[in-house]
Amino acid sequence: MKTFLSIPSHETRHALTLGAMLDTETGHYFVPPGQELAKFDRWLPTGAQAAALPGALTTTQAAMSLGQMLMRLTAAISHVYPSPEWVRLEFSGLRASGGHVYFDAVDRDEDGKELAKCRAVIWKAQASRIGRKFVDATGTELATGMKVLVLAQPQYHPQHGFSLVIVDLDPGYTLGDMHARLKRIREAIDGLGIADKNKALPAAADFCRVGVIAPHGAAGLDDFQVTADALQRAGLCHFEYFHAVFQGEKCEESLRRAFIDAHEFHVLAPVDALVVIRGGGAQTDLQWLNQLLLAKMVCRFHAPVLTGIGHERDVCIMDEYANRSFGTPSKVIAHIKECIATRALQALRDWETISHAALAIEGRARADVLRLHADLRTGAQLRLYAAQTRIRQHDAEIRSSASSALALAEQRVRTSYRDIRSGAETALTHADKGTTALKASIAERMTAAVAIADKEAGHRYAAIAAAARGAIGNGGILLRQHHSEVMQAASRCLAAAAKDAAAQHNRINEAAARIANAGADKVEARWQEAAIHVRLLTDRRERDAHRHAGDVRHHARAMLAAAEESSREKIASIMSHGVEPTLKRGFAMVTVNAVPVSSMAAAYGHAELEITFRDGALKVRPVPVKANKRARGKNHGEGEMENG
CATH class of the missing domain: 3.40.50.2300 (Response regulator)
Known part of the structure; x- marks a missing residue:
């Protein structure tokens, strides 16, 4: 029986080279007897194509069982692949069980899209050999995701389906794929310029x-x-x-x-x-x-x-x-720990260096501060003494001025009092003289009035006597009445004159009192003016004295603040520039084993000292000063050094 093929026209040449022949009666190609069907598998007809070919049976006649079809498929695969073939694939879902290695063989395109997939196995007999071979060549074990080149035998079992049995493996292909992937990554990184x-x-x-x-x-x-x-x-x-x-x-x-x-x-x-x-x-x-x-x-x-x-x-x-x-991770954390420890040790060394330098600087700064403090104290004391002297001078001047002003005021008050008293006495004297003269004038006037009255009375008496001779009876009564009237008029005149003299005397006394009181008021007013002037002068002198004292205190505080600021600047300068600039300014540094010595007591505690100048250093031994030298250096706390 001929096995006809369904071959497209453009593949007929290829089919003929494989051994296919043309049936001249039907015009279809077929597989000659004795030829392997596996070579023509791609052109074997399917159901619809087989029905159209010559000699095709009816559907019922052509039907076969599933087992027959799968057995035929098994035979076809065995016929087409009688021996293992080299296949490129990718491991997926790699797992081991009972010594066997099972996985899915996958084929992907460049984008990672899955194109084909089937089950695969490495039997126990081959698994250990293939695994060792791969590890020896690549240094790694087989793993999911690896692309490998394997020698695989396709198999089909009617019950278990299709699978690939791996019998060998070429590690070189995997290494090449790994290197190719790394090469592509490196080229991409270099292309981005971020390597x-x-x-x-x-x-x-x-x-x-x-x-x-x-x-x-x-x-x-x-x-x-x-x-x-x-x-x-x-x-x-x-x-x-x-x-x-x-x-x-x-x-x-x-x-x-x-x-x-x-x-x-x-x-x-x-x-x-x-x-x-x-x-x-x-x-x-x-x-x-x-x-x-x-x-x-x-x-x-x-x-x-x-x-x-x-x-x-x-x-x-x-x-x-x-x-x-x-x-390893342990090496990473060891590196971090080492860096931290190194940094800490360096910081500790730096701190010790800074501490030693700071101690030396502190000693020198302390000496400078003490010296400056002494200078400031001396200057402040001198200025305070000068201020106190000026205050005492001002106080003496104020007292002298106040005393002079008081004396002058007292003198002026006494002079005014004398002038007022003299004026009052003169006014009283003039008043007394006026009263005496007025009394004399009144007395003269009274005497004259009495004389005139007597004279008039005599004349009237004579006239009456002459006229009375004619009327003696009635004339005596009239004469007595007239004499009584004359006497009453004279008494009234004398009383009025006395009253006028008394009133004049009182007016003179009141005028004298007013003059005396006015003089006393003037004396009191001038005394008050003098007292107010003295008090104002005294207050002004006291304010001047307080202001001068405040200026002195402010100036002293300013000098102390300036000295402290100068000390801080010197300390900061020494700290920032180190020892060398200080030595160049004419200072020297005394040390023992690089540790500063800042006092004579500390110096006597060492057998040998090192003194550093700006142009070099020398070693000395501290020796107590002798009696004559100690007398000279007593105020400075000096000792004596022997050159070592």
Whole structure:
């Protein structure tokens, strides 16, 4: 029976070269008897095509059982692949069971898209040999994700289906694929111009804050944290952890997320370095870390990246672009600890140097301050004494001026009092003289009036007597009445004159009293004016004295403040310029084993001293001063040195 083929017109030449023949009666190609069908497998007809070919049976007649079809398929595969063939594939889901190794053989395109997939197995008899061969050649074990070139025998079993049986493996292909992948990554990094970006960052001289990317719960991380936690408890360095997956299909995305988190933390709280550690695991797991994205993350991180992936011989692509690569996590933390310890020791040495220098400077500064204080005290005392002298002089002048003013006022008061008293006495004298003259005038007037009255009375008496002779009876009564009237009129005249004299005398006395009182008021007013003038003069002199005293105190305080500021500036200058500038200014420094000696008592406690001048140094031995020398140096606390 002929096996007809369904061959497209453009493939007929190829089919003829394989041995196909043309049936001249039907015009279809067929496989001659004795030829292997496996070579023509691609042109074997399917159901619809077979029905259209010559000699095709009916559907019922052509039907076969599933077992027959699968057995035929088994025979066809065995016929087509009688011996193993070399096949390129990728391990997926690699697992071991009972000494056998099972996995899925996968074929992918350049974008990682899956094109084909089938089951594969390495039987126990071959597994150990193939595994050792691969490890010896590559240094790593077989792992998921590896691209390999294997010698595989296709097999089909009616019950278990299709599978590949791996009988051998070419490690060179895998190495080539690894190198090719690393080469592509390196070319991409070089093309971006970032290959040395992280390496160019200055290495951290000290560590205060460190970011750590590591798998959660890894053994290497535990070793790392033993030392890291001790440093953190001591307050020397803070460690911030970002956990990620370092193997498997989620490795790349997990590490990308960890790098992003570390960068965001670095922006808020800058780290001195970012540590990437794996902490143990299979060497084959390194292939998961050979990714372009991870290499970019390392290159572009803004702080030095330190890697400790866990293998000293083999490295991954992140090791190549990190600022520094270490073999293990323990070595990374040892480096951090060593840097911190070195920095601390250097700081301690610097502190000791500064302390010794500060002690020496303090001794010299203290001596300068004491000298300045003594100078200031002496100057202040001199100024205070001068001020007190000026105050005493001002006080004496004030007292003298006040005494002079009081004496002058008293003299003026006495003169005024004498003038007023003299005026009052003169006025009283004039008043007394006027009263006497007035009394005399009144007396004369009264005498004259009485004489006139007597004379008039005599005349009237004579007239009456002459006229009475005619009427003696009635005339005597009239005469007595007239005489009585004359006497009453005279009495009234005398009383009026006496009253006028008394009133005049009272007016004179009152005028004299007014004059005397006016003089006393003038004396009191002048005395008050003199007292007020003296009091104002005294107050002004006291204010001048207080102002002068305040000026003296202010000037003294200013001089003390200036001296203190000068001392601080000298200390700051000595601290900033060191010992040499001080020596050049003419000072000398006494030391014992580089430790300053700042007192004579301390100098006597050493057998030998070193005195440093600006042009050299010499060694001396302290010797107590002799009696005659001690007398000269007693006020200065001097001793004597013997040149050693």
